[in-house]
Amino acid sequence: MSPGYELPLDEAAYSFGFLDEYAKREVRRCILKAISIPGYQTPYASREMPMGRGFGTGGLQVTLSLIGPGDALKVIDQGADDSVNAVNLRHFVELTCPGIDTTERTQAATLIQSRHRIPETPLTEAQVLVLQVPYPDPLVLVEPSQARRKVMHGEGDYSRLLTKLYEDLVHFDEITISHRYPTRINGHYVIDPSPIPRYDVPRLHQSRALVLLGAGREKKIYAVPPYTKAEPLVFDDVPFRTEDFDDASGQRHACARCGATDSFLDEIIQQGDAPTSWQCSDSDYCSQQLTHRQVMTEANA
Numbered sequence: 001m002s003p004g005y006e007l008p009l010d011e012a013a014y015s016f017g018f019l020d021e022y023a024k025r026e027v028r029r030c031i032l033k034a035i036s037i038p039g040y041q042t043p044y045a046s047r048e049m050p051m052g053r054g055f056g057t058g059g060l061q062v063t064l065s066l067i068g069p070g071d072a073l074k075v076i077d078q079g080a081d082d083s084v085n086a087v088n089l090r091h092f093v094e095l096t097c098p099g100i101d102t103t104e105r106t107q108a109a110t111l112i113q114s115r116h117r118i119p120e121t122p123l124t125e126a127q128v129l130v131l132q133v134p135y136p137d138p139l140v141l142v143e144p145s146q147a148r149r150k151v152m153h154g155e156g157d158y159s160r161l162l163t164k165l166y167e168d169l170v171h172f173d174e175i176t177i178s179h180r181y182p183t184r185i186n187g188h189y190v191i192d193p194s195p196i197p198r199y200d201v202p203r204l205h206q207s208r209a210l211v212l213l214g215a216g217r218e219k220k221i222y223a224v225p226p227y228t229k230a231e232p233l234v235f236d237d238v239p240f241r242t243e244d245f246d247d248a249s250g251q252r253h254a255c256a257r258c259g260a261t262d263s264f265l266d267e268i269i270q271q272g273d274a275p276t277s278w279q280c281s282d283s284d285y286c287s288q289q290l291t292h293r294q295v296m297t298e299a300n301a
Contacts, residue, residue, distance in 0.1 A: 017064040018096040027065035034223035039189030046219040058216030059132035074109035079117040079281035120285035123209035131194040133215040138182040182233040204230035258289035
């Protein structure tokens, strides 16, 4: 979307947040139900948005239903503020929500919409995290019938999902799911936590911020309320393992830009004979660490 784009005159009378008030009210009611039943996939009437399904329409509808004057919005894609998806969604919200602020600082945001990552900076009780979700139901891997999946969720029957994890262990000696790891919420419902990496799954547990997940194409909203148990689906004798970013000698890779060794890293494949480098996925966290390192260097000089 061009930064200079403006709404045509015949479309400039859209209500605040693009969606009509009835649509936003319906989404808010679904959010309240989702919070009341942690992990339950609440159906809602997903509206048509001026973008293709699969590009964050579910998360965007949740965001537009919650945002108001005085809010500060941060939009990230894979942890980055400057990716195509993040920039376009941010600009669309700026067009349709006059008076709201946008920011790239995690601490300054009241509402954070994210695709595939949870920010490295710990969130607070005053913040809401909205995750974009392509497929909300983890049982779709083992049961094609939606009616049967509903019964399985209601009964807490996840034996077939556990069987799939067991087959992974038999064939590969470890569970090979790298993202969308099935996570049990509040001791009952198992959710698809969006395509966040396994590294981010523990951040859902006892999160101080409200986490809302929206799937526009599948027309579902579900939630992880603050201070709620969120436990990866595992076996008692096979602990949950996240990405470790260790090299062959067991030494953890550091971010090539800021030097951080405590963040989720992206592997940067170089051309030619140049060695592979690693960089923080969260661009805001990386910039903050870089600034902190520069300040400490100047102070010690």
